[in-house]
Amino acid sequence: MEKVRIAVVGLGNLGELHIRHLQNKIASAKVVAVCDVLENRVKEIQKTYDIPAGYTDYDQMIDQEELDAVAIITNVQTHHDLIIKACQAKLHIFCEKPLSLDWQECKEIERAVEENNTKIFTLGFMRRFDPSHAEAMKRIRAGEIGKPIIFKSTSLDGVSVIEELFEKRVRGAFHPWFFEMGIHDCDLSCWFLNSEVECAYAAGGAYVKPEFADYEDYDNGLALASMKNGSVAYVHVGKTAACSHVEAEIIGTKGTLRINSIPRRNRLQIYKDGYIAEQGIVDFLERWEDAFYLEMCDFIDCVLTGRKPEITVYDGTKSLEMALTLHKAYMEKRLVKSEY
Amino acid sequence: MEKVRIAVVGLGNLGELHIRHLQNKIASAKVVAVCDVLENRVKEIQKTYDIPAGYTDYDQMIDQEELDAVAIITNVQTHHDLIIKACQAKLHIFCEKPLSLDWQECKEIERAVEENNTKIFTLGFMRRFDPSHAEAMKRIRAGEIGKPIIFKSTSLDGVSVIEELFEKRVRGAFHPWFFEMGIHDCDLSCWFLNSEVECAYAAGGAYVKPEFADYEDYDNGLALASMKNGSVAYVHVGKTAACSHVEAEIIGTKGTLRINSIPRRNRLQIYKDGYIAEQGIVDFLERWEDAFYLEMCDFIDCVLTGRKPEITVYDGTKSLEMALTLHKAYMEKRLVKSEY
Amino acid sequence: MEKVRIAVVGLGNLGELHIRHLQNKIASAKVVAVCDVLENRVKEIQKTYDIPAGYTDYDQMIDQEELDAVAIITNVQTHHDLIIKACQAKLHIFCEKPLSLDWQECKEIERAVEENNTKIFTLGFMRRFDPSHAEAMKRIRAGEIGKPIIFKSTSLDGVSVIEELFEKRVRGAFHPWFFEMGIHDCDLSCWFLNSEVECAYAAGGAYVKPEFADYEDYDNGLALASMKNGSVAYVHVGKTAACSHVEAEIIGTKGTLRINSIPRRNRLQIYKDGYIAEQGIVDFLERWEDAFYLEMCDFIDCVLTGRKPEITVYDGTKSLEMALTLHKAYMEKRLVKSEY
Amino acid sequence: MEKVRIAVVGLGNLGELHIRHLQNKIASAKVVAVCDVLENRVKEIQKTYDIPAGYTDYDQMIDQEELDAVAIITNVQTHHDLIIKACQAKLHIFCEKPLSLDWQECKEIERAVEENNTKIFTLGFMRRFDPSHAEAMKRIRAGEIGKPIIFKSTSLDGVSVIEELFEKRVRGAFHPWFFEMGIHDCDLSCWFLNSEVECAYAAGGAYVKPEFADYEDYDNGLALASMKNGSVAYVHVGKTAACSHVEAEIIGTKGTLRINSIPRRNRLQIYKDGYIAEQGIVDFLERWEDAFYLEMCDFIDCVLTGRKPEITVYDGTKSLEMALTLHKAYMEKRLVKSEY
Incomplete structure (x- = not known):
C-alpha cells in the first residue's frame, strides 16, 4: 500500500491530535517528520508516536526530508511563510484555520497556491x-x-x-x-x-x-x-x-x-x-473529534487520488x-x- | 343558560380540584352541594367555593337536594354503595377510579348502572x-x-x-x-x-x-x-x-x-x-391538570347533550x-x- | 361572590378567546356587554356566550352600562381613543398590545392613565x-x-x-x-x-x-x-x-x-x-392559551384586590x-x- | 513499535469491520492472516486490506502462521471448536458473542480458557x-x-x-x-x-x-x-x-x-x-461503530500490557x-x- 509521507508542523494539542489520527488511524498516511520551535516537545512527540525525524527548523526539514505533504498546525502569524515555502517545495498542504489574519497575506498565499496547483491545498474547516x-x-x-x-x-x-x-x-x-x-x-x-x-x-x-x-x-x-x-x-x-x-x-x-x-x-x-x-x-x-479525523482522511484521500478538496484557499480569504x-x-x- | 346541578362527595385534594374546575371554569355546571365525613372540611369548601349546601350525610343530601348529577371522589371502599344509591336516585354519575377493588361489587354496580341507563355514568380515567x-x-x-x-x-x-x-x-x-x-x-x-x-x-x-x-x-x-x-x-x-x-x-x-x-x-x-x-x-x-379539567367538561357535556361517554362502567370492571x-x-x- | 362587571370591545378571534375565558373559566368576572363595529358579530357573540348587552357604539356602551372594567381588543389604531375615554369613565382597563404605533399617542395615554391611577391599567403582554x-x-x-x-x-x-x-x-x-x-x-x-x-x-x-x-x-x-x-x-x-x-x-x-x-x-x-x-x-x-387565560385572571384579581399589575402603561411605551x-x-x- | 500479530476468522460484514479497524485504525495491531470458508471472500479481503496470508482452513492457519492472537467472528456454532484450538495454540482470543448456544459447550470453553490463562480471552459485548x-x-x-x-x-x-x-x-x-x-x-x-x-x-x-x-x-x-x-x-x-x-x-x-x-x-x-x-x-x-472500535482497542491493549479484560468467559456463560x-x-x- 502506498502511503502519503507527511510532516506535521506545530505540535500543540491540535497538532498532536492530527498526528494521533495520521499515525494510528489513517493507514494510508505516515508521519515521517515533525517540527516545532520547542525541541523537547519535538522529542516527546517523536517518541510517543514513533516518528523517525524531528526538527526545530522548518526550512531544514523541507530540505532534508522526502515529503509528499505538510500539515501546518502553527499559530496563524506563521501560516503565510510556511505555506509559501511549502508551495515552493511542491508539497501538498493542509493548513489550519484561519488562513491568515491579514488580507494582503491571503492574496499572496492565493497566488502561491495557484502556482502550485498540481498539488492539493486545503484548510482545516473541520465543521x-x-x-x-x-x-x-x-x-x-x-x-x-x-x-x-x-x-x-x-x-x-x-x-x-x-x-x-x-x-x-x-x-x-x-x-x-x-x-x-x-x-x-x-x-x-x-x-x-x-x-x-x-x-x-x-x-x-x-x-x-x-x-x-x-x-x-x-x-x-x-x-x-x-x-x-x-x-x-x-x-x-x-x-x-x-x-x-x-x-x-x-x-x-x-x-x-x-x-x-x-x-x-x-x-x-x-x-x-x-x-x-x-x-x-x-x-x-x-465535539469535533470525528470531524478532525474525517477532514484529515479527506485530505489524504485527495493527495492519493488527485481529487480536488471542496475547501479551497479562496474560502480562507x-x-x-x-x-x-x-x-x-x-x-x-x-x-x-x-x-x- | 341551563346549568347542571351537581353535588361533589369526597372533599380531599382531588375532590377540591374537581370543585374548583366545576365552580370556576365550567360555566355550564353549578356545584349546589358538597358532602364529606369531616364537617370542618365541608364548611371550608363551601366557603371557599361559594357552595350553598353542605352535608356529612350522603343519604340526606340525595334526599334533600334537587340534583342532576353527583361526582363521587371518595375512597374506593365506598364507591359501591354511593353509586348504587345515586342510581336509585336517578342521577348522572361521575366516579373516580378504581370502580371498586372487588370484582363482585363491580358486577353489582354494572347492574345498577344498567338499570339507570337513561342517565350518564362514567369513570375518572382522566389520562x-x-x-x-x-x-x-x-x-x-x-x-x-x-x-x-x-x-x-x-x-x-x-x-x-x-x-x-x-x-x-x-x-x-x-x-x-x-x-x-x-x-x-x-x-x-x-x-x-x-x-x-x-x-x-x-x-x-x-x-x-x-x-x-x-x-x-x-x-x-x-x-x-x-x-x-x-x-x-x-x-x-x-x-x-x-x-x-x-x-x-x-x-x-x-x-x-x-x-x-x-x-x-x-x-x-x-x-x-x-x-x-x-x-x-x-x-x-x-401533570394531569388539563386532563382532569377536560374529563369533567366531557361529563358535563354528556349530561347536557345526552351523548354517551366513551368510558363505561365495564371499563371499570x-x-x-x-x-x-x-x-x-x-x-x-x-x-x-x-x-x- | 362579588363579580367584576366587564365589557369587551373588539370581537375578533382574540376578543372571543378573552370572552370565552371571562365568561366560562373565570368565575369572579362577568361579561355584561360587548361592542364591535359589526352588528352581526355582536349578536352572535352575545348569543354564544349569554351576554346581556351588545353595542356598536363604544360611547353609548360606556354611558349606559354599569361597568367596572373594559377589555380593549380592537385594532391598535383605536387604542388611544378607547383608552382615554375609559380613563375618563374611571374604568379599570385591560388593553391588547401594542399600546399604540405612535409615540405621541403613548405619551398622551400615559397621562390619561396617570390621572385614572386609582384604577387598574394593564396590557396584554401575555407571554x-x-x-x-x-x-x-x-x-x-x-x-x-x-x-x-x-x-x-x-x-x-x-x-x-x-x-x-x-x-x-x-x-x-x-x-x-x-x-x-x-x-x-x-x-x-x-x-x-x-x-x-x-x-x-x-x-x-x-x-x-x-x-x-x-x-x-x-x-x-x-x-x-x-x-x-x-x-x-x-x-x-x-x-x-x-x-x-x-x-x-x-x-x-x-x-x-x-x-x-x-x-x-x-x-x-x-x-x-x-x-x-x-x-x-x-x-x-x-401556544398561548394558558398565558391568555392567566393574564386575564391576573387582571381580574388586580381589579378585585387593588394589587397593581406588573405590566404598566410605560411598558407599552x-x-x-x-x-x-x-x-x-x-x-x-x-x-x-x-x-x- | 511492537505490533500484535492477529488473525481474523470469519469474514462477514462484522469480520470486515473488525479488520478495517485493526488494519487502518489501530496502529499497534497488524492483521497477518484471514480465514473463511469462502475462498473468494478471503482473497477479496486480503486485497482490500493488504493482508499477507489467507486461508480456508483454520487448523492450517494456526499451524503455519506466527500469531499472537485470533479474532473469532464466525457463526456461533463454530465458536467452541475454534476457541479450544486457539487455546491449545496458546493464542490470545477475541470471540464474538454469544459464546455458544449450548451450556455444556460454555463449560468446556471455560475449562480450555482457564488452562490458557496466561493469555487474554474476551468476548465482543461491545455495548x-x-x-x-x-x-x-x-x-x-x-x-x-x-x-x-x-x-x-x-x-x-x-x-x-x-x-x-x-x-x-x-x-x-x-x-x-x-x-x-x-x-x-x-x-x-x-x-x-x-x-x-x-x-x-x-x-x-x-x-x-x-x-x-x-x-x-x-x-x-x-x-x-x-x-x-x-x-x-x-x-x-x-x-x-x-x-x-x-x-x-x-x-x-x-x-x-x-x-x-x-x-x-x-x-x-x-x-x-x-x-x-x-x-x-x-x-x-x-450505532456501535465507536463501540466496536473501542472494544478492539481494549483487547489489543490487554494483549500488549497483560491487563485482564473486564469481560470474561464467565460473562459469556x-x-x-x-x-x-x-x-x-x-x-x-x-x-x-x-x-x-
Missing part, C-alpha cells in the same frame, strides 16, 4: 466534515429546505476554560474571538448561504472577564450580517457558556435544519433530585473578510461595510 | 383526556401505526412524596400500587390494545421503603401481561422516581407512538455548570380484572391467569 | 404569564443565572398562515412584523434585560412572499440591538416557519435559560419510516420605542439610534 | 464500550444512583432489515432473537444489576412477519426476569422498529440513568411541514443462561426457572 453538518449540506443541495435565506451560528466555549483562553489571548497565541472562533461561523455562513458578507453590525462585551477588553477582545460577541445575495447571517461567539456549545440553524424558504440545538455530550440522561439532566459537551476536542468585518463592527460600534 | 393520549388514540384509529401490538406503560410517583404515600397506605386511604396507580395503566392497556388480560407475571420490591412490604405493597412493581388478543402489555408502577413520571408507548405493526418519554415540567431548559437540565413534573396534579391479576402475580411470584 | 416564561423570570430574580447579558428572541408564525397574514396586512388589520409580532420580543427584551434599546441594526427580507415588501413588511426580519445598560438583544420575527415557533433564550453571567427550544405541540412522539417526529405547535392561540427602532433600521438598512 | 454505557457504569460505581434495582433494555432492529434478518434465520446464520440480539441485553442485565437470572416470563409474537414462528422465532419478544439478588430485568427484543433502536434504563434507589432514550442518528433536526423530525439510527453498524431462560419462557408460555 464541514462533522456528519451532521455534512448531512445538512447534502439535504440542502437536494433541495429539501428550498433556498437558504438565514444562517444562525452560535459558537461558545464553556466558561470552565475562560482563564486558559484569556492566558492564551494575553500571550498572543489566541486572537479576538470573531477571528479565533468566529472564522468557523464565517466560513459556514459563506458555505451554507453561498454568498459573502456585505455589511455587519456587532455588539457584545467582556461581561464575565472584563480584562478581555484590554486586548480588543470580548467574552460574548454578537453580529448581524447582510450577505451580498440578500441572505442574512446571525453570529454569536462566546466563552462563557455552561458547556462547549456550537449550534447552527439554516433556514430555507421551504424548511429549516438545526444542528446540535441541545449540545448534549452523549446519549446518557440522568434523572435525579427532581431534574432530568444531560451533560454538556466538555470541550471542542470532544472569504471567511477572513467576514471575520474582519465583524470584528471591526464590534470595535467601532457601527455598521461596517465589507471592503472586499 | 384518556390528556391531549397527548387523545391524539395518540386519534392517530391509532386513523391507522397511522397499523395494529397496536405492544403497550408499555410506566407510572411513577416522585420519591419526594413516598412518605406521604406510605402514610396513606398505612391508614388504608391508599391501596397496593397496581390498584392505586396501576388501574390507569390497566385501563390504557385495555383501551390501546383493545383487549383484556389473559395472564401476567410480576416482579419488583419494596426497595427504597421496605416497610411497604408489610402492607402487601411495593415501591416498584413490574408486570408483563399477555392479552387475550395476542398483544402484550408491559406495566411499571412505582413511587421512587426522580419526579412524577408517567410514560406510555404504543407499538403498532407500522409505527410507534410515545407519550411523555421525557417527563419535563414545562418548556424551560437550564444550562448551568456543565449540564443541560429540565425540571421534572412535580406531581400528578400538575375490565381494568380491575387486570389490576387484580397483576397484584396477585406480584404477591404469589408466579404466572397468574385471569379468572374473568 | 410574561406563560408558565415557562414566568418560571424563567423567577429563577433570574433568584440569581440563578447571574446578571442577564443577552436575550435571544425568535417569534415565527408557521408558513401555513402566511396568506392569511398577508391579507390582513393588505387591509391594514395587521402592521409590519416588528410591530405586530415583534412588540412581544421588544417587551421581553426590556423585561428580561431590565433596560431599553439604545440602537439597532436589522436585516431580512420578503423571501417567500415578496409582495410583503410592497407594504413595508417582510416575512423574516432580524435585528441586533444594543441596550442602554450594555446588554444585547437579538430578535428574529418571521412568518415562514414549519410551525408556530416562539423561542427565547436568556443568557446570564452564570448560566442560561432557554424556553421552547423545540416548539413541540404536546408530549407525543411519532416513530415511523426511519424518523422520530414531533408535531410542531399549530398556531399562536394553541418602552416596547413601542424598541419596535420603532427595529422597524426603522430594517427599512433604512442602517444602524438606527433610539430617539427616546 | 459495554459505548461511551454512554461506559459512563453510565462509571456513575453507578461512583454511587450516583444508589443501588441498581431495575434494568430496562430495549433492542430493536429497524423493520427495513426484517427480510434480511428472516433470510438469515432461514439459513441458520441467525438464531432466535433472544439469543441473537438479546444476548446483549442479558449481558447488560447481569452487568448493571450485578446478578444472574432466577426466573423469567416472556411474551410477544411474530406480528409483522408471521413466518418467523416457523423457526421458533418472533419479531417482538418481551421478557420480565427476576434476578437472583432481588432486582428485576425487563427485556424487549424486536425487528420491527422505525429505526435501529437500542435503549437502556438503569433505575437505582437514588436516581435513574437512561441511554439513548431517543435513538436519533446525529445532531441534525429537520423542521418541515408542521413537524420537527430527527432521523433514527439506520442500523447497528452505525452467564448471558447465555439468561438468554436460554428467556427463550424457553417465550416458547413454553410459562414462568421458567433458570436451571443454572
